[in-house]
Amino acid sequence: MAIKKAEQPGSDKTKYAIEASQVGKSYGDLRAVDRLDLSIPEAQFFGLLGPNGSGKTTTLHMLSTLIRPTEGTLSVAGYDVVKSPVSVRRAIGLVFQESALDRNLTVDENLRFVGALYNLPEHVVRERSQELLELFDLTTRRHARVGTLSGGLRRTLDIARGVLHRPRVLLLDEPTIGLDVINRRTIWRFIERLRQEENMTVLLTTHYLEEAEGCDQVAFIRKGNLIGQGKPKMLIQSLGAYILEIESEAPDRHAELLNPTLGTPVQEGNRLMFCVPNEDFPVAELQRELKSAVHALHLRRPDLNDVYIWLNRQKPRTRR
Ligand SMILES: Nc1ncnc2c1ncn2[C@@H]1O[C@H](COP(=O)(O)OP(=O)(O)O)[C@@H](O)[C@H]1O
Ligand SMILES: [Mg+2]
Structure with a gap:
């Protein structure tokens, strides 16, 4: 704290x-x-x-x-x-x-x-x-x-x-x-x-x-x-400006493709979630590029649920 x-x-x-x-x-x-x-x-x-x-x-x-x-x-x-x-x-x-x-x-x-x-x-x-x-x-x-x-x-x-x-x-x-x-x-x-x-x-x-x-x-x-x-505000801000959600038949391929720009996503089945670092990120460009390749692409503001999801990616504390 x-x-x-x-x-x-x-x-x-x-x-x-x-x-x-x-x-x-x-x-x-x-x-x-x-x-x-x-x-x-x-x-x-x-x-x-x-x-x-x-x-x-x-x-x-x-x-x-x-x-x-x-x-x-x-x-x-x-x-x-x-x-x-x-x-x-x-x-x-x-x-x-x-x-x-x-x-x-x-x-x-x-x-x-x-x-x-x-x-x-x-x-x-x-x-x-x-x-x-x-x-x-x-x-x-x-x-x-x-x-x-x-x-x-x-x-x-x-x-x-x-x-x-x-x-x-x-x-x-x-x-x-x-x-x-x-x-x-x-x-x-x-x-x-x-x-x-x-x-x-x-x-x-x-x-x-x-x-x-x-x-x-x-x-x-x-x-x-x-x-x-x-x-709460700080925790949410620390994730970035947006969460980008993608539904894809080939999530592994898309995860790999976007990794250099957006880092490692959170993956739940066919759904990938990326943190978009700032407001200026060229999302429209990305949307054009991916539109035909993915089922759905959705951009939204992060909330505390996302904070929890990202915290969960960290390794649990090991027992002493
Ligand atoms: N009296 C009890 N005896 C055995 N296990 C318990 C008892 N009370 C709670 N637990 C267990 O402790 C864990 C935490 O429970 P709880 O504090 O009720 O969680 P939450 O309120 O977050 O849903 C759970 O796995 C629950 O099954
Ligand atoms: Mg309870």
Whole structure:
């Protein structure tokens, strides 16, 4: 990670909401999370990205003290998850893949219930609920039973529920999974609003990589290993100006043909993907040259999915 920790006391020390040092979780021979290092500054919006089974939920479960790491150290809001689990729990808000709402209760009742769980005074719960319902456009539904809400609204309410006690760190596990594109966008917009209002650190996981472009920083994991990290824009820019996709009956021949100008492509069956380094690249010329020889030729802007694909070309870390 680019941010360096200042060691000297009294200096401008960056405060980290989450710090993981060589954190691992093994189930028998399986390393669900493999020596993960993370330093997430306070108030950052951080995306932990990776496909199904890559270790995202396991990481969040360790951060929320639900399971213990089998190696390394992990702290949240300055508290060690093993030594001070109660302080960690107090500092975090959790929204897991499974909804924590009672479907038979109304929106209001669900929020009041959380307030009681956290021992918040009634007037605080009332004010906070009001604010959150407005923030999330839920005010008109406050007396509706949760079971009658759409999937998108329920997820929204789950997030409101997770932040009612004003946690310093909010952990969201795939908040947009199973939602349609419109609801997914809405959820992202609400998370953004919430961040602006509350200034809290948000750690979110998703396997819809293209969604995470609004994060301040993202980390990619694969089979429990950290394989890349950075600001989304920088990571995308580092690939180049465009991705050129070619479908060809003779992909090997075309890969060889274009290699001198565009480097080694990523190959998936008959499809080749090249990074086009800059805007000035003579794409039209290339298109004319290749048009008759290939099935399809497509030029598009790179996104975080491409970053992941290119990161995957690198060799996995070898075990010590
Ligand atoms: N309790 C468990 N026992 C055994 N294996 C587990 C357990 N929990 C998770 N795993 C395995 O750990 C890996 C990472 O899982 P998970 O963290 O759920 O991934 P993700 O959330 O990225 O989809 C997977 O291979 C999963 O099968
Ligand atoms: Mg998961």
